[in-house]
Amino acid sequence: MVRKKICLLGTSAVGKTSLVNRFVNNAFSEKYLTTVGVRISKKTIQIDSNRVEMLIWDLNGEDRFQKLSTSYLRGASGIFMVADGSRADTLESAKLIYRRVSGDVGKLAVCLLLNKADLQEDWEISDDDLANLKSEGWKIFLTSAKTGTGVEEAFETLASMLVPNE
């Protein structure tokens, strides 16, 4: 079994904790409880012939109230940058945070999650924006912690980027 540490980063209330709860406990809550410091969960999954124990570090959202301490990223192999697709400004924050931390921790496997995909009516990311992000090299998943859409796929893809291919 291999152990891999992954981190979820992004500004507050984009759904980082909710994504982890969906993936680990298959649960969702509408109530918003902001995360203090770090919240760590574990889940073991099977990738081809490898069992991967994912140590999931859900970090506090970085916003004007609070900065993110990059020391939390020590030892991480992969990161999810998370944005809320119904608030386009959270995508800008995600990109900004990524630019800053990638300077500190170097190149890690990274996926971009555009969360709250169930909020069709309020969706603010156009197909053009998506195409642009892809051309900037982002690996993107549209996810919904509420309905579960894309969540497992995203975690499995990131995990498979961390274990050697056979």
Add this chain to the structure above:
Amino acid sequence: MNRIEPSELLLSQSVPASVLSSLDVAVLKHRGDMAFELVGETPEWLPRIWPAVKHTGRLYPAKDFLYLEHFIDDALEHWNHAESKWLSSGPWTEVDADGTDWVLEAVALTVNKTQLLLIKFPTTDHSTVRGLLQEGRNQGLEYSRLLKEVNKREVLLHCIVHDLSTPLASIKGSLTLLDEDNHVAPDGTELLQIGLNQVGKMQELIREILSTFARDVEPLLPHVVPASEAPSLLTCVSEVANVMKPVADIERVSMLVETDDVDSTETRVVADSPRLERVIFNLVENAIRHSPEQSEIRLKVEDRGGSVWTGIADQGPGVEADVMPRLFQKFGRGNQHSGKQGLGLYFCRITVEGWGGNIGYEPQKEGGSLFWFELPKPSVAMA
């Protein structure tokens, strides 16, 4: 279990055991090699988040709390070098077997060469901060939700008001023509006047609504249809020209669509056709409104490779220089005029820009105005 009594360790440093237990802190003594022992009473909450304390006296917090893995490295460093001050891990959230979140904090300190690790709830200071953070973030979310709602309503309101005012203008125009040209028998003129008065009142009302809600908020982006359903700009222009012909006739203005042999399938653009027609309609209506009698309005559609360009040229007086910079802003011509004009062009701009296009105005050399806009073709926009 060789648990150390608090008296052994702490009373000697004149810290009464009661103080320790009232602080509700788990005190761990470092025995070396990352192994720890609990000192004194086990706080009642500790077994819930750390079941190992029920079974063993030798505890490995760095193994059991992933979060502390790195912190204990830092703590070792701290114990070896910094004698006096304490080191905090910062708060973290631990989830117990029931799924309940516990916010905790670890502190490393040295007391008389004894290396201690405390696990505790963050101080009240922290919970105040947490409460404020939650409050701030809730309000931030609420704010962006409200802002979005307000934007939606405002754009909706503008569109409704706009849709109301356009037919009203033609009703007024028609009634005025009837009045001026003595088409109506004398006993009908009174009714006609009532009609005109009511139209005037309604226009006043619309102006009032617009000035009340004239706030400077960014509108929502228009919606884009899939490439396969992209409307042809040429078809839309011809369509609008047809619909507007009677209005132009009333104003004694002629309208000419110049196509330069462009193919309607070559002029498909990123847009949705009802709104695209509304954009063209606004510009044509604007042109008619500013055209002198017996003049001509030319509508032109050009295939420009990656995009399609449309121009609407009139032979009116043109736009005054001081108005030009504000032409496409909301209420660009100022509130003292009918809000409608400014709003029409504003609507055109937000819509065209929302589709990734451009809109502009140029005075023509031979006099009159040229309003134009350019929209990307769907294949190019998707690339």
